[in-house]
Amino acid sequence: MRNVRLPSGETVPSLGQGTWMMAERADRRDHEIAALRAGVELGMTLIDTAEMYGDGAAEVLVGEALGAVRDELFLVSKAYPQNASRHRLQAACEASLQRLGTDRLDLYLLHWRGSVPLHETVEAMNALKSDGKIRQWGVSNLDVDDMQELIDAGGGECAVNQILYNLTRRAPEHDLIPWLVEQGIPVMAYSPVEQGRLLDDPTLRQIAESMGATPAQVALAWTMRSGDVIAIPKAGTVEHVRENRQAADLRLSEEKLAALEQAFARPLGRRPLEML
Numbered sequence: 049m050r051n052v053r054l055p056s057g058e059t060v061p062s063l064g065q066g067t068w069m070m071a072e073r074a075d076r077r078d079h080e081i082a083a084l085r086a087g088v089e090l091g092m093t094l095i096d097t098a099e100m101y102g103d104g105a106a107e108v109l110v111g112e113a114l115g116a117v118r119d120e121l122f123l124v125s126k127a128y129p130q131n132a133s134r135h136r137l138q139a140a141c142e143a144s145l146q147r148l149g150t151d152r153l154d155l156y157l158l159h160w161r162g163s164v165p166l167h168e169t170v171e172a173m174n175a176l177k178s179d180g181k182i183r184q185w186g187v188s189n190l191d192v193d194d195m196q197e198l199i200d201a202g203g204g205e206c207a208v209n210q211i212l213y214n215l216t217r218r219a220p221e222h223d224l225i226p227w228l229v230e231q232g233i234p235v236m237a238y239s240p241v242e243q244g245r246l247l248d249d250p251t252l253r254q255i256a257e258s259m260g261a262t263p264a265q266v267a268l269a270w271t272m273r274s275g276d277v278i279a280i281p282k283a284g285t286v287e288h289v290r291e292n293r294q295a296a297d298l299r300l301s302e303e304k305l306a307a308l309e310q311a312f313a314r315p316l317g318r319r320p321l322e323m324l
């Protein structure tokens with residue numbers, strides 16, 4: 049598994065596992081637990097969750113699935129913007145830790161920007177770090193102007209920006225991604241297969257077929273192609289996890305990259321960062 053280097057110097061796998069929409073259906077629970085465990089065994093040890101997912105139920109599921117291998121994981125969770133204040137972040141973090149059945153998060157993210165001033169969130173994140181509740185912190189869904197404001201507010205320790213990025217969401221290549229590269233802050237790409245919608249695209253299917261790969265593998269390999277992007281697909285079955293894992297070993301030739309470039313051209317100009 050290829051690694052991505054965080055600003056702290058720590059490395060994490062370039063392919064992790066998302067958990068949004070997990071723990072929402074009782075009949076899928078066993079499959080989801082098996083999928084997460086299989087992914088970790090295959091090296092996808094970075095797990096992304098959030099207090100929002102299933103109203104905490106996704107964190108409980110992650111704890112149940114992976115509590116026994118906690119020390120092998122790089123565990124990421126996220127706080128609602130309204131909880132990212134001096135007064136509320138500590139309680140939100142404690143609740144996430146309890147649901148996950150752990151004593152620390154490896155990375156804690158502000159899920160998106162709300163009305164709490166960024167300098168206050170930075171202060172609250174740094175306090176959690178000093179207390180040993182989180183090892184690192186970062187943000188999600190912040191565009192360039194917000195990122196610049198974060199840095200100016202003392203947020204120089206921001207470890208990642210988790211954003212919507214895939215073949216059909218390329219606008220951040222204009223400004224946000226180059227800005228993050230310059231700052232040495234990795235992109236964590238969410239919805240890397242566009243929640244499954246990308247997988248029926250005929251051109252993607254054709255390119256995948258020509259490589260003896262699947263559309264999901266090509267889409268994921270494309271997202272991770274630069275070496276400094278972490279992709280976090282969500283897969284609810286062992287079969288999908290195994291398929292996705294192989295994407296980390298798939299290299300796209302110049303020819304295939306050119307074909308994808310033609311089929312999924314980036315928008316002509318800058319656009320505000322989209323989110324799901």
Ligand code: NAP
Nearest residue numbers: 066067068238239240241242243244264281282283284288
């Ligand atoms: P995604 O990973 O792009 O897509 C998930 C969907 O794709 C699921 O329906 C899954 O089906 C399907 N899938 C996965 N692998 C597949 C494969 N090999 N073949 C066919 N179908 C496959 O979308 P996402 O869940 O929105 O994003 C990933 C993670 O990013 C989330 O789970 C969450 O952790 C994070 N996220 C963060 C934010 C944010 O605001 N920060 C927003 C959205 C997502 P099965 O379940 O049946 O396998």
